[in-house]
Every structure is written in C-alpha cells, then in structure tokens.
Amino acid sequence: MTLSPLAASEPSADRQTYDAATAALQQQYLDRATVARLAVDHAPQSQTRGDLLLTVAPVSAEDQAWNAWPDGTTRLFNDAIGYLWRVSIRSEHAVRWSPAHTQLAVNDSEQTFLAVAEPDALLEHLMLGARFETRVGAPPNLSLRMRGADDFRRAYLGTDARAGDRDGVLLFPAPARNLQAVAMELTIGLWREEDGVQTYRFLFE
DSSP states (O other): OOOOHHHHHSOOHHHHHHHHHHHHHIIIIISOOOOOOOOSOOSOEEEEETTEEEEEEEEOGGGOGGGBOTTSSBSSOOGGGEEEEEEEEEEEEEEEEEEEEEEEEESSTTSEEEOOSSGGGGGHHHHHHHHHHHHHTOOSHHHHHHHTTHHHHHHBOOSOOEEEEEEEEEEEEOTTTTSOOSOEEEEEEEEETTTEEEEEEEEEO
16 A cells, blocks of 8 residues: 555654644743733842841743743743742741742732742643653654753752752742732741741732
8 A cells, every 4th residue: 555645744643642732832831921910019028037038029930041942932931820939038047948838829818829849840741741742753842941941940949958048939830820910918938947937928019
C-alpha cells in the first residue's frame, strides 16, 4: 500500500493532541496576560518587631527579570496565574518563613488564597508539557523553559531558617485573578526560635 504525500506528512494523533494542548498552555500561562492590573497602592510597606524588619510589596510577574523570554512572551507563567509579592526580611536572628501561616485576602476576607511553599509546584504545567514534548518529538520549547527556571527558583523566598538579609518572592495562585483587586490583606507568618511563629498583616488599598 502506498501512502499519498499528504497522508505521509500528517502528524500522529499524539502530536496533534500535543499541539492543541501546547497552544492552550501558551495562551493560558505563557502569553502576556490581559488581566486587569492591581488597583492597589504598590508602595512597599514595612513592620518591625525587635531586630526584625519585614517589607512587602505587590509586583507583576511579567515584569520580573527571571520571567523574560527571547520571543517576548513570559518564560514560566504570566500574571494570570495569581498574585506575586516581593518580600524582604532583615534580622539578626535566624528566621524561617511559615507557608502554613501565610495567606492573601483579595477584596474581602472570604476571597482568600494560600501561598505556594515550593516554586516547582508553580511549574507543574510546564513539567507535564515538557514530558509530552519529549515523547512526541516536538521542538523543545517547554523543556528549555524548564531548564531556564533556576532563576525563578533562586528568587523564591524559601523556608530555610536564616539570619541576616534575605529577599524573595511569594506567589498566590488565584483562579479569580481576572477580578479587579481594590484591596488586599497580606498575612505572612515568620518563625524565630525565641518567639515561635508570629504573623504580620499588611493592608494594601
């Protein structure tokens, strides 16, 4: 049996499935988002307790250096994935961030989101796509993005106990990210050996 040139060039069913899934992933996670920008004050806020100084501010994921890709799209995810915050901690004693005591309320106290403790949990969509990419022989765009994720991993706040100065980002995945945020209350839990876990609340309007 001789295959026609058209039939011979048709991609496999797996490749067609992959191409469709990748197009959806590109639009949902990677392309520049069209969600409304935050309508709250972006100026950093700080609190001090003893020798500890904690400073926070909302930031855009699409504006971060670790999230730039050569073709102009975001490297790992766009702003639609959730709310990103920059956090700075200054302390003479060892401090550990506590994800279990960290949350973000948007617009009202019932619209609450939890921070992701580990950065790789935010990259699951890319990991799955990269595996499928390898299986079907597609160009390695997603695999390259995964290999370029180390800058993001280094930028994440982390849960190790450390004294001195540290800066990092936290991300709160939010299915309702397309809502116009006019008020946000950020609660961050920090552990120190001398006083256990203490929470710090910041209101941005």
